[in-house]
Amino acid sequence: MATGRTHRPATRSRGIPEATVARLPLYLRALTALSERSVPTVSSEELATAAGVNSAKLRKDFSYLGSYGTRGVGYDVEYLVYQISRELGLTQDWPVVIVGIGNLGAALANYGGFASRGFRVAALIDADPAMAGKPVAGLPVRHTDELESIITDNDVSIGVIATPAGAAQQVCDRLVAAGVTSILNFAPTVLSVPEGVDVRKVDLSIELQILAFHEQRKAGEETTSAQEPAAAVQPRSGAAVRTPAAGRAAGKGPDGDVPAVMPA
Amino acid sequence: MATGRTHRPATRSRGIPEATVARLPLYLRALTALSERSVPTVSSEELATAAGVNSAKLRKDFSYLGSYGTRGVGYDVEYLVYQISRELGLTQDWPVVIVGIGNLGAALANYGGFASRGFRVAALIDADPAMAGKPVAGLPVRHTDELESIITDNDVSIGVIATPAGAAQQVCDRLVAAGVTSILNFAPTVLSVPEGVDVRKVDLSIELQILAFHEQRKAGEETTSAQEPAAAVQPRSGAAVRTPAAGRAAGKGPDGDVPAVMPA
DNA sequence: CCATCTTTGTGCACGCGTTCACAAAGGCAT
DNA sequence: ATGCCTTTGTGAACGCGTGCACAAAGATGG
Structure with missing residues (x-):
């Protein structure tokens, strides 16, 4: 969800x-x-x-x-x-722009559910000049420079952000400045927007983490009955215990292959 | 979100x-x-x-x-x-399978956020025989026939469904039967699962529709101040007012253009 | 060692959301 | 027409989540 x-x-x-x-x-x-x-x-x-x-x-x-x-x-x-x-306001047409045409953005552009009910992809926007003009899902990718004019010309009020986390806030600011008042954010960041702008976020890793929590709980219930009492949570195994200070070094440790992109 | x-x-x-x-x-x-x-x-x-x-x-x-x-x-x-x-259970490794390697599935497979924190893509599964063996995000796509053995062999407890809506429930059933107890569903369907299985869903079109609702409300507030009183919502253009009984014939009436494809 | 200042941890109240359970309302058969 | 049966619409109770506001706890400086 x-x-x-x-x-x-x-x-x-x-x-x-x-x-x-x-x-x-x-x-x-x-x-x-x-x-x-x-x-x-x-x-x-x-x-x-x-x-x-x-x-x-x-x-x-x-x-x-x-x-x-x-x-x-x-x-x-x-x-x-x-x-x-x-x-729901689906009897009218809602032009939408998708910003950030990477794997996810392209997938979204191709997603049939978009067009089905009142939503129309007005434009696909990407910051990479090499992408400009290339057709994705039948639409030519436009460069970020055109963002403002695209929003204005098409009277777009809904924007989808599918950029890397680092670019999301900046893109968001530009979208809002250009007149967008509803944003669907796929980037793993908290966006700050002015009053009156709605933001909804879709975050894969958050969903997975929530599932992991419940999964862990299920596993724990099977083996251990009542693990620790109340103030429980604190202590842990001896040597490997990463003290607050020690922990820092990680990040490239156990999972050294983590692509630096997209924190989580 | x-x-x-x-x-x-x-x-x-x-x-x-x-x-x-x-x-x-x-x-x-x-x-x-x-x-x-x-x-x-x-x-x-x-x-x-x-x-x-x-x-x-x-x-x-x-x-x-x-x-x-x-x-x-x-x-x-x-x-x-x-x-x-x-x-959250992130100190352990969670093998995950992604079923349905279309645009979205491939995007998810390439998504860095997956690997970053305890989650490891154990396998990519697709029903299309032509896809089998083709590498996506560095992993060879496996055929659906292997689903059960993959789950069992890798001790997978979390599954991601990125198939078309029609196939989702069936895939879900197989995942659950094979031992998966947590599912992240990207297909636009309500999945029914037995007790003890967690399902979270990510639904693009639902999010857009919610945004559209608020967007419409914003637009309405600007122009009309206090549109209708309380029981409001009901009435509409004269002749076209459809009573519950009369309604049936409608659906192709005022907005006869509603595309019948992909429900929403 | 004491006073002061900062920031946590939480008791409490309030409001939204959910669910139960039932009265009101309409259809249908006789 | 009348009575029965079905299903809606909602009043009321309950529980979860949120936010306020403050007391307790620790740090810091004199």
Whole structure:
């Protein structure tokens, strides 16, 4: 899962809770699938299962949008698809720029999900002059110098950052200065943006680390029953114990092959 | 941000709240950066700023791990790096397999962040026979037939799914059957897994849709001040007002251009 | 050794999000 | 029309997460 949401401390935008907004795309996807199978109506129970949530939660979520169901019957699939699409702002066209056309940026550009619902890749931008002009996913890569004019000319308000961590903040600043007010950040950095700009981040290594935590916990539960009491965490094996001071030397140690790029 | 977290209704694993676990990688990254600049100690205030959170929250988060700070001074950077790494299970090696070596899968394989901290790409797996043997990011792509043996032989417990949506559940089932207990899913589908298996999902289009929602709201606030009162959302252009029952026929109405491809 | 200053660790209160459980509402059969 | 059955919409309770604000703890200087 992308983690995310910076700024806007869970603002209940126009009555719709942030948590609900985050689930609407999920419902929409499930509904679209039903629509393709020409299913006319669906109950909260069925839809909830398809979306992987609790039916009570789903009904409450929908209640924030209005009363779109029919008691005793369920929800009209097509109607709901439209309502949610409209609520999410997907009935209009959103031009998007992707900055940083490396492996990830190229993958994003090729990703079908982009174009599918209201999003249109307006331009691919990269700082490498050698990339300029080369076609990626059918679009010619533009040089960073053109960033501002591209944003302005295409009226872009959503930007995707797929650059190395080091360049992210700078790119972000330029995007914002040029008029972008929503940013999806794939670079492993905390971006600071002015009030009114939304940032969401997708961070692979954070997700993996969270999984590792749970994985470790599972493994620990099998072997050791109740490892350490309370203040537990502190002590450790004798010799190899890296004291705060000693630790520093690492970084090129155990995993000396770590590409210096992209911290983690 | 990757969204996510399936199953495990916010279990407070060993006393550490899920929300805190999700922030530990953030702190770790900030601390690693400080460590590289040889900064010996850091205050909760400074570190919080670097990680983009509130200092009180940070202190509370750390309090779940133990009392690792020194009042009047702050936290020892190296020591904290080690403690958090250990808590997240990053002091051990986690072999990972990536299934689905398309654009995204290849990008992930090349992503440095993988190897950097305890994670090692054990194998790249793809269903396309033509891909088999071809080197990607220095590793030969293996065919799906080998999936089970690869998992078993390398003792893999974390799997990354980067296949098309249609194949995701099937791949997931096989991974789980072979012994994987943590899955990072990039495919736009809800995966169902047995108890005890953790799934986190990273979904580009969901993130974009959430941004679009806020973007639309911003745009709406500028022009219209207080659009509609409360029960608001419902009404719309006269004739086209679709009642729940009438709705069915719609879907091709006002916005008849909605592409039926790739749900969202 | 004492006073002062800094920064941690946490008790407490508040608000969001989730879930339960049920009354209201509509369809359908008789 | 009437009654039964299904499913929605929501009031209310609960629990997690956040942030305030302060007491405790340690460092530092005289």
